[in-house]
């Protein structure tokens with residue numbers, strides 16, 4: 148195998164781009180890998196091709212990406228698009244796939260900046276054609292300008308719900324309703340955290356702005372919704388739900404759901420990093436220190452893949468990880484790192500002040516997490532219902548991995564990415580234990596699809612493209 | 613005394629022993645540090661193979677095959693057994709000569725289960741095989757099962773007969789207490805006059821607690837499984853001059869192993885796939901079944917297994933203290949043997965002897981007489 152690269156960064160979103168620009172600027176030999184064809188990550192998806200009208204439509208947050216991407220592209224970091232990382236070892240060995248060619252490369256240091264995924268929540272009817280993740284729909288709008296032509300209902304919880312409704316409204320899509328599934332009692336809990344959040348008040352003003360614009364356009368946002376169901380025979384025909392004690396029904400062909408974001412922990416799991424339960428965000432996250440270092444020496448993780456903090460926080464955390472990489476690789480000393488880190492640390496801290504407020508506002512009720520109805524599918528790949536998961540627990544399989552072995556739940560092509568969280572919640576509840584105590588599905592590479600033919604040609608070496 | 617027998621290890625060997633002992637009225641406790649089937653027994657390739665066994669293992673494998681054929685009556689579950697045969701293909705004339713010699717050797721021992729098939733018979737059995745093969749060695753009544761299902765069936769049946777599993781209980785000390793063995797875990801002790809070592813890849817540690825210092829190597833064979841493919845294969849396919857085991861499961865997924873080993877860490881009890889080595893299994897798969905080239909690999913994994921120096925298991929009473937029995941070191945081919953190993957252990961424990969020829973599996977072959985800690 149060739150000499151290892153000094154630093155490999157996985158992900159060219161806000162966090163990865165910032166880490167790369169920082170490290171490369173300090174003389175670190177930096178390789179950035181991203182499975183997407185262009186830099187920008189989730190938030191700035193498709194920004195390279197966006198014309199002025201499209202930029203205007205998607206709003207100021209999106210526009211800010213133009214500059215970020217430009218400074219990354221002009222840095223000396225070696226950026227390889229269309230490159231998926233499908234394995235990562237604790238020793239810094241990575242399996243990558245590039246234009247149908249698989250190879251192993253190695254790095255002295257790795258920064259994981261792989262971002263978040265939308266929290267999958269199974270509910271009755273969620274597998275019907277016509278039901279889709281809101282984030283996925285947004286990606287289609289950003290990258291391919293695709294929007295639903297007839298009406299759409301947006302449901303779930305989280306800031307993205309309102310943002311997408313607003314972006315759709317501006318794109319001329321008929322938004323029939325926005326259904327917020329967080330319980331009403333969240334409001335006063337969030338209220339307690341409002342004073343701290345005011346110090347990152349621009350987020351609040353922006354959110355309120357979106358809400359006002361929606362109201363002016365006559366788009367209904369309904370709070371305190373429960374019992375969401377997608378109904379239809381072969382595809383979605385209507386959405387039913389309860390609010391204020393009444394059952395309601397809306398005819399629609401498109402339901403976009405979003406239940407917040409959770410860190411994508413497959414890479415950190417594969418590398419053997421230690422994880423912990425993040426109660427505020429109701430998900431697992433890799434343990435990190437202030438520089439993003441994980442429990443595994445030489446592997447750091449930053450951005451939404453470490454904990455959901457949004458794009459601005461991801462940039463500052465990325466800069467800090469870039470500085471730490473330069474220190475660890477002996478391009479700068481610790482004193483220099485600390486000096487250069489002052490502003491980013493401060494900005495990061497300020498920016499994160501909004502989070503406790505958002506987390507309590509959008510905290511999901513246990514009914515959505517572990518109360519999945521027995522006849523609802525949990526694992527779409529292997530067609531396993533919540534009832535089958537509970538039956539396995541009753542038969543003595545009292546942890547998610549045993550449930551997986553006996554039911555095949557999570558053994559399909561998505562490798563449990565979609566059902567892993569739900570199974571952990573359901574198993575924990577069925578065992579009467581807090582979910583923080585159960586061991587989630589163990590991750591089994593490849594983390595991205597690799598064919599037998601591709602693996603059979605596996606090569607080892609750093610001579611990428 | 614808490615039981616008649618305490619078994620260390622809740623894998624298939626421990627569970628099979630527990631079941632056979634309970635069927636004969638013994639009170640059994642199984643100590644398992646993790647959960648039953650967490651290690652080799654739950655994650656293996658499920659191959660039920662008599663084909664190409666070491667001559668010493670043939671009588672046991674043949675007896676085990678009879679139990680698998682009617683596994684339902686033993687454990688109330690079919691364990692997803694599919695007896696669709698196993699073939700070991702010859703890719704050239706030299707391979708074929710080796711297989712013919714093997715077939716003659718087995719026949720000379722008085723067994724008829726391994727037969728030579730010619731090219732035409734082979735392609736009738738395995739139509740999608742690459743066209744260059746010339747023939748094969750074939751066992752009709754071999755096949756495969758689903759390991760975690762088998763393990764669970766053995767456990768449930770054992771539990772229904774009163775066997776107690778203590779999961780999350782790691783044995784870290786054993787001591788003689790009068791006539792009994794006291795087995796110590798961080799979650800309490802149990803004692804029984806008989807102690808059975810079925811602790812898989814951890815057997816060397818248990819042997820040294822018992823004063824029988826043997827060398828057991830750890831290895832972590834690797835596996836991979838593909839997405840579901842349309843049905844194309846019934847028998848399990850191996851090859852005379854390749855490390856490969858290739859089978860299509862009932863649900864269409866293809867399971868590929870090949871005895872290539874992963875890296876592992878015994879402290880954390882984890883394995884790390886060595887993809888460069890695993891790619892050799894992928895290469896063999898593609899060369900023998902070119903049409904699977906584009907199938908996606910859904911998962912890869914490895915399991916910790918005990919390998920003895922001669923790759924034959926230890927199935928025997930302890931060499932010094934009374935009331936000790938061993939079954940370990942199955943060297944990556946213990947799944948098929950597990951139903952019979954439990955039966956043998958129950959015979960050794962209750963009757964003092966077994967009907968089957970287990971001489972070659974004595975622990976004594978590995979013990980340096982002068983080095984034992986026997987008093």
Ligand SMILES: Cc1cc2nc3c(=O)[nH]c(=O)nc-3n(C[C@H](O)[C@H](O)[C@H](O)COP(=O)(O)OP(=O)(O)OC[C@H]3O[C@@H](n4cnc5c(N)ncnc54)[C@H](O)[C@@H]3O)c2cc1C
Nearest residue numbers: 158160161162182188189190232261262282450451457458
């Ligand atoms: C679907 C979706 C839509 C969102 N929309 C908005 C929005 O409109 N506004 C907003 O403020 N926030 C949005 N967010 C949140 C926002 O994306 C994040 O806060 C921010 O992008 C985090 O930056 P990051 O660098 O940590 O991760 P990301 O921006 O997600 O970047 C991670 C990058 O890593 C790459 N990657 C991941 N795994 C691998 C791998 N194994 N191999 C190769 N490459 C890999 C991905 O392709 C991606 O480009 C959205 C999030 C999601 C998931």
Ligand SMILES: Cc1cc2nc3c(=O)[nH]c(=O)nc-3n(C[C@H](O)[C@H](O)[C@H](O)COP(=O)(O)OP(=O)(O)OC[C@H]3O[C@@H](n4cnc5c(N)ncnc54)[C@H](O)[C@@H]3O)c2cc1C
Nearest residue numbers: 621623624625645653656657659783812915942946947948
């Ligand atoms: C990947 C792979 C593929 C294989 N394929 C096949 C195949 O196709 N056909 C075939 O016949 N065989 C196959 N084998 C071999 C077969 O799986 C093993 O030989 C068999 O499962 C061994 O069973 P066991 O009960 O001895 O071991 P295990 O299943 O490892 O059980 C031992 C148990 O003991 C427990 N334990 C250990 N020490 C202690 C302690 N101190 N206290 C408490 N508990 C303890 C462990 O946690 C473990 O659960 C394969 C093995 C592997 C790894």
